[in-house]
Amino acid sequence: MAWIDSHCHLDFSEFSEQSELYEHLLAADCDGVLVPATQAQYFERVVNFSQHFAKGRSDFVHMALGLHPYFLSQHQSHDLQLLDGQITRHQPCAVGEIGLDFMLDIDSHEAQVFYFEQQVLLAIKHKLPLIVHCRKAHDQLASLLRRLKFSFGGIIHGFSGSLVQAHKYLELGFVLGLGGALTYDRAQAMHKMVKALPHTAYVLETDSPDMAPAFAHGEVNSPLNVPQIAHHIARLRQEPLAHIYAHSTDNFRRVIIPKG
Numbered sequence: 001m002a003w004i005d006s007h008c009h010l011d012f013s014e015f016s017e018q019s020e021l022y023e024h025l026l027a028a029d030c031d032g033v034l035v036p037a038t039q040a041q042y043f044e045r046v047v048n049f050s051q052h053f054a055k056g057r058s059d060f061v062h063m064a065l066g067l068h069p070y071f072l073s074q075h076q077s078h079d080l081q082l083l084d085g086q087i088t089r090h091q092p093c094a095v096g097e098i099g100l101d102f103m104l105d106i107d108s109h110e111a112q113v114f115y116f117e118q119q120v121l122l123a124i125k126h127k128l129p130l131i132v133h134c135r136k137a138h139d140q141l142a143s144l145l146r147r148l149k150f151s152f153g154g155i156i157h158g159f160s161g162s163l164v165q166a167h168k169y170l171e172l173g174f175v176l177g178l179g180g181a182l183t184y185d186r187a188q189a190m191h192k193m194v195k196a197l198p199h200t201a202y203v204l205e206t207d208s209p210d211m212a213p214a215f216a217h218g219e220v221n222s223p224l225n226v227p228q229i230a231h232h233i234a235r236l237r238q239e240p241l242a243h244i245y246a247h248s249t250d251n252f253r254r255v256i257i258p259k260g
């Protein structure tokens with residue numbers, strides 16, 4: 001049963017044994033990964049990764065390019081022009097990882113909104129979906145998307161918001177990335193939300209190398225943990241594992257259309 005990791009940073013230095021990892025992923029029935037960039041200085045690294053990791057198989061790595069709010073201090077306004085040019089040149093499948101992280105210092109929020117909004121406008125220009133990182137800003141982010149009349153959908157990665165917020169995103173054409181956070185017993189609110197989601201609502205992800213699931217706590221997270229995350233979702237939703245794989249893959253392919 002094939003599956004996709006809809007969010008992993010496999011270009012990071014933690015994954016230096018790339019050809020070994022690719023073989024392991026194939027052996028574990030992985031059918032693709034989405035690798036988003038986080039800052040301009042690594043655009044080239046992500047592009048390179050996407051061209052070489054899957055050894056000539058062009059539909060395995062889905063690349064996204066964008067400026068992540070976590071690295072705000074690294075961004076400069078001309079990075080937006082650079083991003084525009086790189087999108088034209090390399091045809092990523094999405095703009096990301098972009099978003100709003102209001103857990104970060106309040107002084108950064110205005111600049112975060114600026115970069116997010118500018119990148120949503122680039123996505124509209126290039127007709128691309130978004131890979132979104134959002135913490136403590138779901139309502140602001142959803143209303144921004146609505147104000148900009150954004151209609152290309154995408155993925156709200158690492159989603160742990162409420163069911164009401166989930167439905168707002170679904171109405172906007174987004175799906176929700178479910179990952180390691182839900183494997184923790186203490187994540188009761190999340191368990192409830194995962195149980196109640198429609199089957200068209202979610203995709204699987206790890207956010208590797210970060211966000212290690214409970215069963216791999218303290219380890220470098222890897223897409224190889226997706227099957228165990230899917231097991232948790234199957235148990236929560238009381239559905240066969242095969243359904244979780246099939247729905248999450250369908251949902252991914254509905255919002256992320258392969259390029260190139």
Ligand SMILES: [Zn+2]
Pocket residue numbers: 007009097207
């Ligand atoms: Zn990420």
